[in-house]
Amino acid sequence: MAPGSEVTVLLVKHPRPDVRxxxxxxxxxxxxxxxxxxxxxxxxxxxxxxRFERGDVFTEHYWRDRWYSVKEVRDGRGALKGWYCDVTRPAAVRDGAVVVHDLDLDLWLPADRSAPLRLDEDEFLASGLAERDPAAAARAREALDELELLSRDGFAALLGG
Known part of the structure; x- marks a missing residue:
């Protein structure tokens, strides 16, 4: 994917509606x-x-070999709000889109790098992934643990910043 090119991000959120x-x-x-x-x-x-608002800008990092994405969130003036992380299957590029399958687990790290918040564990349990695909559920939990560890430096080691 060439820098500056337009792309669609597709978050597959089965069974809920996808987000694009x-x-x-x-x-x-x-x-x-x-x-x-x-x-x-x-x-x-x-x-x-x-609070996410019109004017906020997300710099989103997706990996083809990792089970998560990391999104740096800034307000319209450029001030850092924090990092929102989704646990997902590894990203794929198809038909001009970055496609990721959301696995319901999330992590939020505020700009002040205080304690990260693990989110949506109830949605993850309700999704039935552990019953349908135990290996994927285990990878998802490992990914959330890894994100929490990586958050200690504001994802600098991961993102090179």
Whole structure:
């Protein structure tokens, strides 16, 4: 994927509706794909631990060989809000889209790098993945643990920053 090219990000969220939105490619080294996208949800959404709003910019990192993505979130003025991480199957590129299968586990690290929040473990349990695909469920839990460890330095070791 060439830097500056347009791409669609497709988050497959079975059984819930998929989420798709446009982004611009920042880079693709063959393993990691980095895109930049504006907040694609409603004008404002308060999660309790952070509010995403129109004007927020997400720099999203997807790996073809890792079971997660890391999204740096900045407000419209460029101030860091934090990092939102999705546990997913490894990313694939198909038909001009970055395709990731969301596995319901998430992690939020606020900009001040205080304690990371593990999110949506109830949704993960309710998804039935552990019964349908125990190996994938185990990889998902390992990925969440890895994200928590990597969050200690604000993902600098992972993202090279």
């Amino acid at each position: 939105y446009p982004a611009l490619v920042d880079g693709d080294d063959g393993t990691r794909i980095t895109v930049r996208a504006p907040w694609a949800g409603p004008p404002s959404r308060d999660f309790g631990f952070v």
